[in-house]
Amino acid sequence: xxxxxxxxxxxxxxxxxxxxxxxxxxxxxxxxxxxxxxxxxxxxxxxxxxxxxxxxxxxxxxxxxxxxxxxxxxxxxxxxxxxxxxxxxxxxxxxxxxxxxxxxxxxxxxxxxxxxxxxxxxxxxxxxxxxxxxxxxxxxxxxxxxxxxxxxxxxxxxxxxxxxxxxxxxxxxxxxxxxxxxxxxxxxxxxxxxxxxxxxxxxxxxxxxxxxxxxxxxxxxxxxxxxxxxxxxxxxxxxxxxxxxxxxxxxxxxxxxxxxxxxxxxxxxxxxxxxxxxxxxxxxxxxxxxxxxxxxxxxxxxxxxxxxxxxxxxxxxxxxxxxxxxxxxxxxxxxxxxxxxxxxxxxxxxxxxxxxxxxxxxxxxxxxxxxxxxxxxxxxxxxx
Numbered sequence: 001x002x003x004x005x006x007x008x009x010x011x012x013x014x015x016x017x018x019x020x021x022x023x024x025x026x027x028x029x030x031x032x033x034x035x036x037x038x039x040x041x042x043x044x045x046x047x048x049x050x051x052x053x054x055x056x057x058x059x060x061x062x063x064x065x066x067x068x069x070x071x072x073x074x075x076x077x078x079x080x081x082x083x084x085x086x087x088x089x090x091x092x093x094x095x096x097x098x099x100x101x102x103x104x105x106x107x108x109x110x111x112x113x114x115x116x117x118x119x120x121x122x123x124x125x126x127x128x129x130x131x132x133x134x135x136x137x138x139x140x141x142x143x144x145x146x147x148x149x150x151x152x153x154x155x156x157x158x159x160x161x162x163x164x165x166x167x168x169x170x171x172x173x174x175x176x177x178x179x180x181x182x183x184x185x186x187x188x189x190x191x192x193x194x195x196x197x198x199x200x201x202x203x204x205x206x207x208x209x210x211x212x213x214x215x216x217x218x219x220x221x222x223x224x225x226x227x228x229x230x231x232x233x234x235x236x237x238x239x240x241x242x243x244x245x246x247x248x249x250x251x252x253x254x255x256x257x258x259x260x261x262x263x264x265x266x267x268x269x270x271x272x273x274x275x276x277x278x279x280x281x282x283x284x285x286x287x288x289x290x291x292x293x294x295x296x297x298x299x300x301x302x303x304x305x306x307x308x309x310x311x312x313x314x315x316x317x318x319x320x321x322x323x324x325x326x327x328x329x330x331x332x333x334x335x336x337x338x339x340x341x342x343x344x345x346x347x348x349x350x351x352x353x354x355x356x357x358x359x360x361x362x363x364x365x366x367x368x369x370x371x372x373x374x375x376x377x378x379x380x381x382x383x384x
Contacts, residue, residue: 146215
């Protein structure tokens, strides 16, 4: 009788958990694959807003704001690093709006256009709901996806263990790095599952570990405790600070505020500026270094209306645990290194989508082989 050891136990755990969660994991991974390039795909179906670059100076933010005055309350402005890119104004066109609408503005001419909805908005919203809640009610779908993600984490780790052969010799290990396309389809299917799963494993583990932060409060609290930093700690909209200026004190123009920003953060990059909404309001600013390694990492400032720096946060100067906690979302979505990491995540998600299919086929082929073997055995004769 064949000995049942630790490897056989891991194999059975991998098999039955995979079969039990296969359909859910397929749907979650498929929707995740499509969401990686959501913005890029949607932009293909939108009308381009071109900027008429000229030798003339750009208009001041105040002048541009005056042109947009009739559209509603301006909440914030994003000023890109590129000379040929439009300014983005966030405008609350309706008091009931939560975040406001985005307006593209040509800083040279003042021409503006409200961001048009993409024909794919509905499709990607459905993919988002499928990815997060399986299109179910949030309270029902979120824990189901969370449990499936936990299973996926176990599958990724157990799959990596099973990838290593029983005999750890190079001639056996190297076969796991390639797919033998010249073999029959069953062998090719096995290699697709085994080899591609190995290459995608590290990305799948990162996606699983970070994805659980959205599914379970206990996991998020535990992660915050382990890191020693609050995960999703800045969801409240940033620091709640008020202006300390006295009545009648001199306030700076937006252009002068931007001058302070560039002095405090002396590098080229996109600037997002949240405007004061009341007399006691302050400017909150984030700026990304265009020459930096990540397009999602920003330094932050809080400025009083006279340009006094009330708070300054340089990302690279924060403790490592705080930086990791702040990068949970881009680590999960794949945009931490821009297009390069998005391509890697897209391929990893595509592989993850295929794993339930190839894994089920491996199980089915083994089941059929076992049935044929049992069928071919001669029946045992009973003694009279």
